Amino acid sequence: MSHEGQRGRKPRIALAIGDPAGIGPELAARMAADPAVNAAVSLIVVGDRRVLERGAGEAGVALEDLGHLDFRDLRNLDPGTIRLGIAAAAGGGSAMANFRTCLEMAQAGEADAVCFTPFNKAAMKLADASFDDEISFALRVLGRPGPASEFNVLDGLWNARVTSHVPLSKVASLITEGSVLRGLRLTDASMRAAGFDAPRIAVAALNPHAGDGGNFGHEDDEVIRPAVEAVQREGIRADGPFPSDTVFLRATKGAFDAVLTMYHDQGQIAMKLLGFERGVTLLGGFPFPICTPAHGSAYDIAGQGVAHPGATRNAILLAGRIAASRLEGAAAPEPSLAL
Incomplete structure (x- = not known):
């Protein structure tokens, strides 16, 4: 599709389900049902459907009512094997596989931006100790030399x-x-x-x-x-x-x-x-926006259904605004991340 032909459509955001032992699945389910998110972007959730279903149960979201939900089921993790609040190689590996798929989708033009619910660095290291963080992983997946850096964005x-x-x-x-x-x-x-x-x-x-x-x-x-x-x-x-x-x-x-x-x-x-x-982390130095909430995986409240959705919503909306600006070929307005 030509750049001109993409104008006017909602940006497509690939959302990776983060660490399954934390609040990532709950937040992904909340975003799939969030009116502000669905009004602004076309969300593609990536991960294991069983993990999302568990998160939906925690969040009180009925997935069967989300007829619009675009889900890429990788079937890469049985949530029954994961203990909430405990970093594990299987959980870290699934989160990174979800992220890799989202990055590859954006690189192939199937998504305009990438977001992810929180990862846990200890679980990531247990799964693969060859990278330091999400930035080094994304650079490797995309075959880019850098530089790249994290930016925190708030209001x-x-x-x-x-x-x-x-x-x-x-x-x-x-x-x-x-x-x-x-x-x-x-x-x-x-x-x-x-x-x-x-x-x-x-x-x-x-x-x-x-x-x-x-x-x-x-x-x-x-x-x-x-x-x-x-x-x-x-x-x-x-x-x-x-x-x-x-x-x-x-x-x-x-x-x-x-x-x-x-x-x-x-x-x-x-x-x-x-x-x-409310804060958002943006990974800068990539050919498309990559955003995530600035807070972590919150193992202490995992499974309780009390995770605050504000930062995750803001991450998706910021990624959507930047992506929409690029689709339109013009500068986006200054970001405003009010809840």
């Missing part, structure tokens, strides 16, 4: 990061002018693809008080600042480095559209405090 504010799933003891050695440049360029490109015209990016410092003129470290002045100045010359609206204990306060008041942090928890703590049940 229009984005959080990007230079390093992600690495030990804190290794962070400083990974903060180089090149890695900061890559982070800034990828953030700018990903946000433009999501509808921002010229996103304003604040860069968080690595050290307390942005190094305090060298008293608390030299990385901010000697590594991070030169990278910021370099992308400014390229036309990217970046500024900093700013002390990380105040930069999110400025961003939430409207001074910036995004904050580029140096390591995982530097931004994750702030974003989850701002809206744990």
Whole structure:
């Protein structure tokens, strides 16, 4: 189908059922029945039908009433073999198989975007220890070299990061002018693809008080600042480095559209405090949107039917807006992720 011929249709979102020992099946069932989701996108749920049926029972969703449901049944896991709240290789393997199928569907043009309900990294590692996280897995499946990165999105504010799933003891050695440049360029490109015209990016410092003129470290002045100045010359609206204990306060008041942090928890703590049940994780650097709720698999409430659907709904709606923009060949409006 030509790009012109696809205009006007709802974007197709392939949704992978995540870790079966957590809240992923329940959330997938809730999304299949969600009026806002079904009004905005054409959802294709991917996984084992038996797992979805168990999740539907937990959520109080009657699958037989969902005549519209498009389901890709992989028959790859008997839910009776899974203990709720326990990480297991079988569960991690099924979640990754579901994700792989969704990625391959999007790569083949059968879907316009990919979403997944939460994975559990311990279960993923038990199934396959050769990759670090969902990003490295997606790069391998799609045969892409990168760069790619996670972005957290909440109420229009984005959080990007230079390093992600690495030990804190290794962070400083990974903060180089090149890695900061890559982070800034990828953030700018990903946000433009999501509808921002010229996103304003604040860069968080690595050290307390942005190094305090060298008293608390030299990385901010000697590594991070030169990278910021370099992308400014390229036309990217970046500024900093700013002390990380105040930069999110400025961003939430409207001074910036995004904050580029140096390591995982530097931004994750702030974003989850701002809206744990609304936040979305977007994997940037791929040819199509890949989104998931920013929270985890919530083993502590698995099977209880109390999982909050807000972040998963927002993930699908954000993926749908970006995909719709690409189908229309025009920039999408700035994301708004209100519940």
